[in-house]
Amino acid sequence: MSPQSDKQSINVKINGNSVSQKDNGKRSVFETNDLNLWYSDTHALKGIDLSFNENEVTAIIGPSGCGKSTYIKTLNRMVELVPGVRTTGEIKFKGKNILDKDFQVEALRTQVGMVFQKANPFPKSIYDNVAYGPRIHGIRNKKVLDEIVEKSLQGASLWDEVKDRLKDNAFGLSGGQQQRLCIARCLAIEPDVILMDEPTSALDPKSTLRIEELVQELQKDYSIIMVTHNMQQAARISNKTAFFLNGEVVEFEETDKLFTNPSDSRTEDYISGRFG
Amino acid sequence: MKFQKERNNKNNIEEAIVKVILFIMALSSIISLGLITFFVFNEGLPFMIGYGITDFIFGTTWNPTEQVYGIFPMIVGSVIVTIFAILVGAPIGIAVAVYLVEIAPPRVTKIVKPAILLLEGIPSVVIGLFGMVVIIDVIRRLARGPLADYLPAGYQTGYSILAGVLILAIMILPTIISISADSIRAVPKEYKEASLAMGSTKWQTLFKVVVPAAKSGILAAVILGVGRAIGETMAIIMVIGNSVQLPIPGWEAVFAPVRTLTGNIALEMGYAGPEHRQALFATGIILFLFIIIINSITLLLRRRGT
Numbered sequence: 001m002s003p004q005s006d007k008q009s010i011n012v013k014i015n016g017n018s019v020s021q022k023d024n025g026k027r028s029v030f031e032t033n034d035l036n037l038w039y040s041d042t043h044a045l046k047g048i049d050l051s052f053n054e055n056e057v058t059a060i061i062g063p064s065g066c067g068k069s070t071y072i073k074t075l076n077r078m079v080e081l082v083p084g085v086r087t088t089g090e091i092k093f094k095g096k097n098i099l100d101k102d103f104q105v106e107a108l109r110t111q112v113g114m115v116f117q118k119a120n121p122f123p124k125s126i127y128d129n130v131a132y133g134p135r136i137h138g139i140r141n142k143k144v145l146d147e148i149v150e151k152s153l154q155g156a157s158l159w160d161e162v163k164d165r166l167k168d169n170a171f172g173l174s175g176g177q178q179q180r181l182c183i184a185r186c187l188a189i190e191p192d193v194i195l196m197d198e199p200t201s202a203l204d205p206k207s208t209l210r211i212e213e214l215v216q217e218l219q220k221d222y223s224i225i226m227v228t229h230n231m232q233q234a235a236r237i238s239n240k241t242a243f244f245l246n247g248e249v250v251e252f253e254e255t256d257k258l259f260t261n262p263s264d265s266r267t268e269d270y271i272s273g274r275f276g
Numbered sequence: 277m278k279f280q281k282e283r284n285n286k287n288n289i290e291e292a293i294v295k296v297i298l299f300i301m302a303l304s305s306i307i308s309l310g311l312i313t314f315f316v317f318n319e320g321l322p323f324m325i326g327y328g329i330t331d332f333i334f335g336t337t338w339n340p341t342e343q344v345y346g347i348f349p350m351i352v353g354s355v356i357v358t359i360f361a362i363l364v365g366a367p368i369g370i371a372v373a374v375y376l377v378e379i380a381p382p383r384v385t386k387i388v389k390p391a392i393l394l395l396e397g398i399p400s401v402v403i404g405l406f407g408m409v410v411i412i413d414v415i416r417r418l419a420r421g422p423l424a425d426y427l428p429a430g431y432q433t434g435y436s437i438l439a440g441v442l443i444l445a446i447m448i449l450p451t452i453i454s455i456s457a458d459s460i461r462a463v464p465k466e467y468k469e470a471s472l473a474m475g476s477t478k479w480q481t482l483f484k485v486v487v488p489a490a491k492s493g494i495l496a497a498v499i500l501g502v503g504r505a506i507g508e509t510m511a512i513i514m515v516i517g518n519s520v521q522l523p524i525p526g527w528e529a530v531f532a533p534v535r536t537l538t539g540n541i542a543l544e545m546g547y548a549g550p551e552h553r554q555a556l557f558a559t560g561i562i563l564f565l566f567i568i569i570i571n572s573i574t575l576l577l578r579r580r581g582t
């Protein structure tokens with residue numbers, strides 16, 4: 001059985017629940033309703049209501065410490081690794097509440113991939129990095145793995161640079177290449193949604209540009225939710241933007257509108273650089 | 277400005293003095309290593325060459341009263357006991373390390389960690405006593421009871437390879453556990469996050485990412501364990517029987533009493549005549565070579581790891 005059909009069977013199962021229909025004909029993949037989160041006593045997310053559309057790039061901006069990373073990590077429940085975390089509210093992924101006790105996080109995380117701020121390839125070869133996901137999900141066939149690796153590296157526009165040294169250690173790549181490798185590794189599990197937490201903040205302008213181009217390319221096949229500190233970046237590549245402040249969503253709008261004609265004065269202050 | 281300069285001068289002098297002292301200390305360790313090497317080789321090497329290196333190493337008879345010095349049985353004894361001690365001790369030690377770092381609740385770690393340190397600190401003669409009283413007794417019951425019909429009389433005393441292996445396995449545990457645990461703890465949490473974020477389970481993450489990422493440290497731990505096992509003397513003398521003989525091939529060998537290289541030296545040095553003494557130094561040379569080989573492997577691995 002090919003990995004694609006494996007994948008579809010998972011999708012079908014989850015699609016069994018009807019997917020909510022949203023504005024301008026786009027379907028929503030993720031939706032959080034009155035989401036609250038506490039780190040022990042710190043109330044880090046306060047009643048977040050957001051909805052993310054399929055095949056769109058949604059940017060999350062806001063000053064340091066406002067809860068962007070926290071929010072994006074609740075979407076794949078990675079935030080639970082922090083001891084003492086408590087959440088209330090609802091996160092609907094394809095119609096199901098992923099905060100339900102019996103929801104399987106492993107299944108969630110194969111459909112919701114994540115790219116971290118600091119490129120974090122494994123200390124393994126380039127090939128093994130990309131093949132890691134498919135392997136843990138049970139794909140052993142060398143040919144199938146080869147195909148996935150090539151396709152994923154191409155998807156991350158890294159293939160041409162590394163095709164002759166797939167067996168080399170991933171640490172030999174440049175920072176930007178490592179980040180694209182992490183994207184390839186994420187594509188290899190064929191997610192529907194890709195979460196990115198400031199994926200370019202540690203990169204030089206040129207590598208940043210490549211990743212931005214890549215994100216726009218990926219948008220055709222994936223829904224992308226991306227935290228960024230860089231407002232130009234948000235303006236360049238996202239369809240919608242959410243502005244976070246002190247654990248709350250101040251404004252969630254079409255990117256064009258949010259940056260040209262924000263409706264909240266705090267948004268205006270932030271994007272014009274008056275704080276943050 | 278001037279004040280600053282004086283201070284710098286003073287600091288420079290202090291620094292220079294500290295440097296010299298540290299250098300002398302470093303030198304002293306090299307000098308003692310040099311002296312030990314010199315004396316061991318000076319005493320043992322001429323004898324070894326005079327007697328014939330192959331006769332010495334591969335000779336199977338050790339009979340100082342007849343001037344026959346073959347240490348092959350001792351080499352076999354040391355190697356077998358060490359290998360099996362590692363085969364028993366390393367998997368347990370690594371498993372314990374993984375458990376302590378990644379799985380155990382803090383209360384368990386709080387008890388187990390000091391216990392391991394304590395185990396490391398127990399003098400080997402005390403562990404030997406434990407071996408003599410407890411382990412030997414159990415093995416003897418086994419050898420004289422259900423297995424009595426299959427074992428030669430000399431293999432029924434309890435003093436055996438098995439006893440040596442168990443004692444050594446216990447003794448290398450603390451080394452293997454603490455060094456493996458350090459290297460597992462040093463694995464960046466980013467690797468774990470990356471793996472979990474791709475939908476792997478905690479166990480997959482542990483065995484496919486964390487342990488492989490720590491493997492050079494774990495290997496170093498095992499090799500240090502080998503060094504410790506091959507050099508251990510007191511406890512092993514107390515439980516292994518010390519008879520100079522090659523064990524008969526087959527499963528019975530487990531119950532065979534043997535002698536190790538270290539045991540050979542420690543047991544006979546007290547009453548050895550001049551030539552005998554040199555033969556024991558030559559035994560020391562062989563032990564020395566084993567340790568050098570083991571350390572070189574560690575160095576090589578470490579270099580490859582970086």
Ligand SMILES: Nc1ncnc2c1ncn2[C@@H]1O[C@H](COP(=O)(O)OP(=O)(O)OP(=O)(O)O)[C@@H](O)[C@H]1O
Pocket residue numbers: 039042044062063064065066067068069070071082
């Ligand atoms: N592991 C944690 N334990 C306790 N509090 C935390 C933890 N991580 C984050 N916080 C707190 O939660 C709040 C939101 O943090 P978060 O990392 O989500 O901010 P952010 O918007 O991503 O900031 P930045 O732009 O600096 O990355 C902050 O007040 C922070 O101190």
Ligand SMILES: [Mg+2]
Pocket residue numbers: 068069070197
């Ligand atoms: Mg952050």
